[in-house]
Amino acid sequence: MRTRTIEILVGLFLVGGLLAAGLLAFSVSGLSGANSATYKIYAHFDNIGGLSNKAEVTLAGVQIGQVSDIKLDPQMLLAVVEMEIFSDIDFLSSDSSVQILTSGLLGGKYIGLSVGAEEDFLIEGSVIEDSQSALVLEDLIGQFLFDKVSD
Amino acid sequence: MLNFLATIGHSAISKVAGFGRASIMMFHALCVWPQPKTSIPLIIVQLYNIGVKSLLIIAVSGLFIGMVLGLQGYTILVDFGSEDSVGQMVALSLVRELAPVVTALLFAGRAGSALTAEIGLMKATEQLASLEMIGVDPLRRIIAPRLWAGFISMPVLSMIFAIVGIYGGALVSIEWLGVYSGSFWSVMQSAVDFHDDILNGVIKAVVFGLAVTWVAVYQGLESIPTSEGIAQSTTRTVVYSSLLILALDFVLTALMFGDI
Amino acid sequence: MQQNCIIEIRHLKFKRGLREIFKDINVCVPKGKITAIMGPSGSGKTTLLKMIGGQLQPDAGSVKVDGACVHDLARKDLFSMRKKMGMLFQSGALFSDMSVYQNVAFPLQVNTDLDAQLIRDIVLLKLQAVGLRGAVELMPTELSGGMARRVALARAIALDPEIVMYDEPFAGQDPIGMGVLVSLIKKLNQSLGHTSLIISHDIQETLSIADYIFIMADGKMIGQGTAEQIKQSSSKEVQQFINGNPDGPVPFHYPAVDLLEQLMSKDR
Numbered sequence A: 001m002r003t004r005t006i007e008i009l010v011g012l013f014l015v016g017g018l019l020a021a022g023l024l025a026f027s028v029s030g031l032s033g034a035n036s037a038t039y040k041i042y043a044h045f046d047n048i049g050g051l052s053n054k055a056e057v058t059l060a061g062v063q064i065g066q067v068s069d070i071k072l073d074p075q076m077l078l079a080v081v082e083m084e085i086f087s088d089i090d091f092l093s094s095d096s097s098v099q100i101l102t103s104g105l106l107g108g109k110y111i112g113l114s115v116g117a118e119e120d121f122l123i124e125g126s127v128i129e130d131s132q133s134a135l136v137l138e139d140l141i142g143q144f145l146f147d148k149v150s151d
Numbered sequence B: 001m002l003n004f005l006a007t008i009g010h011s012a013i014s015k016v017a018g019f020g021r022a023s024i025m026m027f028h029a030l031c032v033w034p035q036p037k038t039s040i041p042l043i044i045v046q047l048y049n050i051g052v053k054s055l056l057i058i059a060v061s062g063l064f065i066g067m068v069l070g071l072q073g074y075t076i077l078v079d080f081g082s083e084d085s086v087g088q089m090v091a092l093s094l095v096r097e098l099a100p101v102v103t104a105l106l107f108a109g110r111a112g113s114a115l116t117a118e119i120g121l122m123k124a125t126e127q128l129a130s131l132e133m134i135g136v137d138p139l140r141r142i143i144a145p146r147l148w149a150g151f152i153s154m155p156v157l158s159m160i161f162a163i164v165g166i167y168g169g170a171l172v173s174i175e176w177l178g179v180y181s182g183s184f185w186s187v188m189q190s191a192v193d194f195h196d197d198i199l200n201g202v203i204k205a206v207v208f209g210l211a212v213t214w215v216a217v218y219q220g221l222e223s224i225p226t227s228e229g230i231a232q233s234t235t236r237t238v239v240y241s242s243l244l245i246l247a248l249d250f251v252l253t254a255l256m257f258g259d260i
Numbered sequence C: 001m002q003q004n005c006i007i008e009i010r011h012l013k014f015k016r017g018l019r020e021i022f023k024d025i026n027v028c029v030p031k032g033k034i035t036a037i038m039g040p041s042g043s044g045k046t047t048l049l050k051m052i053g054g055q056l057q058p059d060a061g062s063v064k065v066d067g068a069c070v071h072d073l074a075r076k077d078l079f080s081m082r083k084k085m086g087m088l089f090q091s092g093a094l095f096s097d098m099s100v101y102q103n104v105a106f107p108l109q110v111n112t113d114l115d116a117q118l119i120r121d122i123v124l125l126k127l128q129a130v131g132l133r134g135a136v137e138l139m140p141t142e143l144s145g146g147m148a149r150r151v152a153l154a155r156a157i158a159l160d161p162e163i164v165m166y167d168e169p170f171a172g173q174d175p176i177g178m179g180v181l182v183s184l185i186k187k188l189n190q191s192l193g194h195t196s197l198i199i200s201h202d203i204q205e206t207l208s209i210a211d212y213i214f215i216m217a218d219g220k221m222i223g224q225g226t227a228e229q230i231k232q233s234s235s236k237e238v239q240q241f242i243n244g245n246p247d248g249p250v251p252f253h254y255p256a257v258d259l260l261e262q263l264m265s266k267d268r
Helices: A005-026 A135-150 B002-029 B037-080 B084-122 B127-134 B139-177 B179-190 B194-220 B227-255 C045-052 C074-081 C102-111 C116-130 C144-156 C175-192 C202-211 C226-233 C235-241 C258-265
Strands: A038-044 A054-061 A064-073 A077-085 A097-102 A111-114 A126-130 A130-132 C003-015 C019-030 C033-039 C060-065 C083-087 C163-167 C194-201 C212-217 C220-225
Touching: A005 B084, A005 B139, A005 B194, A038 A064, A038 A130, A054 A135, A054 B139, A064 B227, A111 B127, A126 A130, A126 B127, A130 C194, B002 B127, B002 B139, B002 B194, B002 C116, B002 C212, B037 B139, B084 B127, B084 B179, B084 B194, B084 B227, B127 B139, B127 C102, B139 B179, B194 B227, B194 C212, B227 C033, C003 C045, C019 C033, C019 C060, C019 C212, C019 C220, C033 C175, C033 C202, C045 C060, C045 C163, C045 C175, C045 C194, C060 C235, C083 C144, C102 C116, C102 C144, C116 C175, C144 C175, C163 C226, C175 C194, C175 C202, C194 C202, C202 C226, C212 C226, C220 C226, C220 C235
Parallel strands: A038 A126, A054 A111, A097 A130, C033 C194, C033 C212, C083 C163, C163 C194
Antiparallel strands: A038 A077, A054 A064, A064 A077, A097 A111, C003 C019, C003 C060, C212 C220
């Protein structure tokens, strides 16, 4: 076979591989392009109920960041969730509230943020005061039974 | 009884000696000062023989496996009302396990056996001995380019397998079975992690490529220079590579995903 | 013994597995002449060539080429010593993925810094010497056995080596091919002045061109001398080999029990 033809085919082969790699990275795993700049905010929860690292943080259903760390605060005995918010989302009011939601019936947990009315905005290191913990099935059932009993 | 034990012992020792010889061969072939001007054209030719020529079987297999995964996945998930997650199922199965393993098995069968036969034949027709007499090290001229081509081709083929499979699964799920394309891709994207899933899959492919090419080349060099000897070596390549791939897959999976 | 041995083998011993291939071999290959080593199949002639080329190590004894002990050389020195030797393998051993031109040019490209134009001239001249300049663009699969062997010969002399070794050059050749090779070996030896070492068991062809002959069997030398001396040798083994007698010191019958005994025992 001509050397030229072989070189071209090998080149195409390797380009195909690169293309596959790129598609895998972006379309399949949803890798977000550049390591976009982010800033960190924090929130405390009674119960994170299955929220895991890298879970989405959304506003009105649109992703604005992700959970980057989950720790236990030894003094307050609450869960501290650290979130990385994209730097261009810089209009979250300082009285925003967060809630742990479930995606679908069997889906994973994610954080939904709702904006408040204050004119100050959340910045690097801000702590969100108003947080609602996850719905835990056992508490729900207990609640239901309690209500039932009191009827 | 004693004879039987002696046979086992002898067989075990010769296998260990064989492994040692294979390692020495690998060392002599690869741990040398690189000479880009001579080696790169040789590697390119081998990339064609080993990689490009395997592309068709890999891509077609990937397509069919992806489509079957989509079909089977849908029939199982639809009972839970989770058919939107079929994309996640197809992608994770392919990227983590099926792409590296099936590609490696097909690669062993197609490229591995061809490598063994080619090198065995070169040994039988004294081409390797001629090279030595001319003053060229056959390990550097013949073996090394084939090893490098194998290491490079495997991950490339594995990724192509994965992506073709995923699109095949998408084709079946979205066009035929009616899964909503938006949720197909978004559920997949949130479930597949680049570092944990895709990169691990590529690492597996590289390891498998190393194993298959190494076995193929070694079996070719050790083959008895008759037609029957070459046939035996070729069979051995396919069998040993396949077993090695599956064993390594278990080890790698345990290391990578075992602690989730 | 001749003076000026370019290859000197003394008291060579070599075993493969349980079989002793060389028991005590002594050979002197004189410089510039055509020497032949002959013997029955399986007597280890090809193994001897591999020892001279440094591809196998002897168990005892020495193999010296141009004064240097082959099996003591480091890998690098061994490779540079091999450049002084050209070898024609039994199967031709042309590289199947390269054309005739590339095959003959290969030793030049790899071992010298000559530019492409000069290499091309040398290749054409070598092919001219073996009579195959017209086949320069063909691939090895397109050549007949005899032609492949001649191309391999051109490749073996590409670097103008001091020693050219022929491993069974006449095996399987038709009469014309045989004649071509015989005349080529003689012509090249005379015009290029190298030492030729032929390993063969073809009596007529070898005796017609060899200056000195060694006959090997059972791991030992059973005869040596010029062609005339060999033909008149008093040794029974040599005579059986030279004349091709089916029975003699090498028996016709493979060792077995008495025929009558075996036939009688089957009747029971």
